[in-house]
Amino acid sequence: MNIMKNLGIVVLAGFLTACAHPIVISPDPTTLAKASERIDRNVGLVITQADKGVQITTPGGGGDNISYYPYKDLEFGIYSTLSSVFSNVVPLNALDEKQKIAQQNLGAIFLPTIQTTSSSESMFTWPPTFFSIMIDYRVVDPSGEQLSSGRVLGEGRAEFSEFKSDFALAAKRAGTDALNKLKDKLQSSHAIRK
Amino acid sequence: MIRNIVVVACAGFVMGCSMTAPQYTPSVANIGQMKAIKLTPMAVEKVVPDAALGSNNESIGLRASSLSSPTGSYSSYLEEALKSEFQAAGLLDQASTTKLSGILVKNDVNVGGFSTGDSIVEARVKVMKAGTVAYDKLKTATLQFESSFAGAVAIPKGRDMYPVTVQKFIEVLISDNDFISALK
Numbered sequence: 450m451n452i453m454k455n456l457g458i459v460v461l462a463g464f465l466t467a468c469a470h471p472i473v474i475s476p477d478p479t480t481l482a483k484a485s486e487r488i489d490r491n492v493g494l495v496i497t498q499a500d501k502g503v504q505i506t507t508p509g510g511g512g513d514n515i516s517y518y519p520y521k522d523l524e525f526g527i528y529s530t531l532s533s534v535f536s537n538v539v540p541l542n543a544l545d546e547k548q549k550i551a552q553q554n555l556g557a558i559f560l561p562t563i564q565t566t567s568s569s570e571s572m573f574t575w576p577p578t579f580f581s582i583m584i585d586y587r588v589v590d591p592s593g594e595q596l597s598s599g600r601v602l603g604e605g606r607a608e609f610s611e612f613k614s615d616f617a618l619a620a621k622r623a624g625t626d627a628l629n630k631l632k633d634k635l636q637s638s639h640a641i642r643k
Numbered sequence: 644m645i646r647n648i649v650v651v652a653c654a655g656f657v658m659g660c661s662m663t664a665p666q667y668t669p670s671v672a673n674i675g676q677m678k679a680i681k682l683t684p685m686a687v688e689k690v691v692p693d694a695a696l697g698s699n700n701e702s703i704g705l706r707a708s709s710l711s712s713p714t715g716s717y718s719s720y721l722e723e724a725l726k727s728e729f730q731a732a733g734l735l736d737q738a739s740t741t742k743l744s745g746i747l748v749k750n751d752v753n754v755g756g757f758s759t760g761d762s763i764v765e766a767r768v769k770v771m772k773a774g775t776v777a778y779d780k781l782k783t784a785t786l787q788f789e790s791s792f793a794g795a796v797a798i799p800k801g802r803d804m805y806p807v808t809v810q811k812f813i814e815v816l817i818s819d820n821d822f823i824s825a826l827k
Binding site: 475 | 662663665666668669670671672674675678727731795796799800803
């Protein structure tokens with residue numbers, strides 16, 4: 450009987466450890482701050498299909514990992530943030546969509562790069578208690594010449610009592626923090642107003 | 644003893660619990676497509692459940708867990724998704740005489756398989772233009788996705804694929820030439 454019980458525990462532990470738990474890190478759109486004024490400019494946003502397919506695995510708690518698609522999950526948040534700062538935002542699949550860039554009269558194109566980290570202080574639960582999202586960005590004109598660049602770092606924390614109903618809460622908070630900082634940074638950039 | 648408590652606590656994380664589907668996030672690809680084809684702004688009215696939908700309007704079974712809608716029902720989830728997607732594309736005008744409504748017919752996520760899962764959202768969408776029917780069709784979105792034997796992976800995956808299925812449904816709708824013609 451003891452052997453069966455221990456075997457059951459080992460099998461169950463095997464299910465619960467050494468796997469990457471899928472989460473979605475998209476921040477709640479209602480938590481994203483709006484810019485105080487809009488810059489009258491048509492702007493492109495490039496997140497390629499290849500970017501959207503990038504799956505990242507980082508540590509969670511209890512020896513487990515978490516996995517997610519940072520570009521796919523943050524795409525609407527970035528689009529929404531840019532839409533709050535600029536009068537018109539057009540999604541692009543690549544920087545070389547020259548015809549679309551000309552047709553839509555895009556004066557600037559936003560190119561983000563995303564890096565993430567995560568961790569947990571918990572030995573028994575897998576959702577992360579800490580998450581960080583760093584967005585490096587370049588803003589270029591239609592010829593590819595750089596107009597501006599920058600970096601924002603968003604951090605989010607969540608305790609067990611909070612994340613038991615939303616395992617990705619720390620990540621979502623990090624996304625909100627990063628995007629709100631991005632909004633502030635873009636709004637104060639003189640180079641992309643020209 | 645402690646080991647057993649840990650196992651039970653962990654098991655509670657993956658089995659027999661009730662979860663809420665993620666809040667809907669509009670698809671940037673859908674927004675871009677809608678902006679490009681320049682549809683008429685419209686009002687989104689009620690999406691109601693079909694009588695045959697049964698309890699899947701309130702809750703979807705994911706193995707021993709259940710997935711409920713953050714809006715109270717999945718028909719209202721679809722209604723809110725349509726509103727947020729059209730709003731993000733600048734096409735929502737609740738005062739418009741062009742009015743979209745729907746009936747949710749099928750709504751399910753299946754993570755019972757060992758390696759793949761699938762999902763379906765099917766709804767009849769009607770567009771009224773100044774009191775006359777401009778569009779009335781049944782549209783279906785299905786997805787297949789990678790899943791796992793382990794409930795700790797399969798159940799959250801199924802939960803996260805629900806809003807992706809709704810995004811796909813809206814993509815199917817706005818890619819229908821009859822829908823585009825009705826809203827030009």
